[in-house]
Amino acid sequence: MIVNFSIFILSLSIFTSSANAEATLSVSPTTLKRSGDIVNIEWSNIDSPSDLDWLGIYSPPNSSHDHFIGYKFLNVSATWKDGFGSITLPLTNLRSDYTFRIFRWTQSEIDTKHTDHDQNPLPGTKHLLAGSENVTFGNSVDKAEQIHLAFENKPNRMQVTFVAGDGEERFVRYGQAKDMLGNSAAARGIRYDREQMCNAPANTTVGWRDPGWIFHTVMKNLNPAVRNYYQIGSEAKGWSEIYSFISRDMYAQETRAFIFGDMGCATPYNTFIRTQEESKSTVKWILRDIEALGDKPSFVSHIGDISYARGYSWVWDEFFAQIEPIASKVPYHVCIGNHEYDFPAQPWKPDWAASIYGNDGGGECGVPYSLKFNMPGNSSESTGTKAPMTRNLYYSYDAGSVHFLSISTETNFLEGGTQYEFIKQDLESVNRNKTPFVVVQGHRPMYTTSNEVRDTTIRQKMLEHLEPLFVKNEVTLAMWGHVHRYERFCPISNNTCGKQWKGSPVHLVVGMGGQDWQANWAVRPNHPDLPIFPQPEESMYRTGEFGYARLVANKHKLTVSFVGNHDGEVHDTVEMLASGEVISGSKDGTKTSNSAVAPAPAWDVNSGSKDNSESPNVQTVPTSATLVGKSESDGSWVVKGVGLMVMGLVLGFVAGYFTGMKKGSSSRSRWIPVKSEEI
């Protein structure tokens, strides 16, 4: 009772002094030109500063106190204890103004039932200390942003998609010189509304923000293999800067691609869900590679779990702002993942998948995914609701010597279904003289050694229905995401290693793009004698490091290299020869291959800086976290002290990046599984 009374008196004094203080909050500049521009936020006259004082970031400005898009604690500023300080933030153009508010939050107001996705309590808004003026993007809300390219069915075309604040017609003008953008194509906008979202938080006032207008058009009659310049806008709304890309060459024999899954994006603030700081390194290294390639064409394939917006609309904007430096230069292709789609009423959810397909999409039911991207092909399925059709489900294209097929693991892929027939027909019609290699991509893996119990059944269904198609039609390589790791399998079919990819496709899990909430395969400090899972013989290499896969091919050889984010260098390589032979090896000394040949880098790019200061993936186990036998979803990873709340952004993973080594002879009975990992 005495303690409670003391807290009461302390709280009263805090609020009394707060009420009397004339806290100020100011921002500059108050007009920004485009996403990424920085504002400086300054405050002063905060009485009795507390490390729970926090800054709320709001857009639009009339959002209620609890409907911030993000927040930061004032104690990130070095001078916060003196009652003043500043924070600088890059802001993404959300097509409405921003404003900022400072609140006082107290220990007694911490509500452990009002939490973010990591079970960290969301800050309280009872005590407003100061508010700022608005920050606007002014006329820039009319400018095209979030520009991204994609292949079209015809190789002499390129699709471009972008976002603007209104629906008035825009154009893309393009040509082979910056000062000769003589071609023009009209782009018309579409949009979606809150009522078309299927569930919370996407259809609530917490998660919903106006997504603006999404524009799409096609640049046609492009000469092959040349640099094309383009610019987006209109005379009335103004024009974007000039971008460029290399057009496709259907006669080219060389292939270069960057492939990964589960990347997400970073935000400069905490928000309702975990965001992916590591994604910045992935983008950085891929940009390095694209620049090193010069005029050689390449493309990106992001195989599901794309932005991790999960119903928080503005995270999509943050994602597209982050990838624009890549996606405005090379085609950015996608597969659908559970975090774009899963919703309770999804049309295809057989009994065996009831526990697999849930609400991972945060109520988006594939709508932002379907409208914000335009992939080749014309696959679509009804959502069964008033939401628009789900698109970009399965499609294929040729690039150099490789035929790429993207599939959906989120909708019906069973024999007899529309997608199955598409896959069958597509694989059976590949011209192997033109494209001797076939690469299939999808989100949930057919093979993984991660303990994804929840997905066991779907893997069985994939093995039963899809693997025979892959084997019969001599798929070279299957690439999957969903598991946030890199793992390479032997050439495999029916869970048995083969000698060649012909009849036993190589499988790679490449879900290491940025998301981090799975426990590592590394030995844990409190159980140094026990691996989380023994590495079976068919798993040739696996690692907990983030990064991406580089794929290069010519008519004789397809090579995939794993590039690690901590140093931007190749750490594992597998080569598939047109003859069927598979050669592999790793830089880390875990040579495991069918053929004893040393690994080789995929192509010569500058190895980049050795400075890994921008690679936050190299981390250690938080000593406050308990890892054994726990999952994030059961709350065991909850940060107990509010002072550690920001740790929520890094909880859920243990890094250690050289975990590819075989773990020796652990007996199965000694495993300690990590259960119900959410992916």
Ligand SMILES: [Fe+2]
């Ligand atoms: Fe996933």
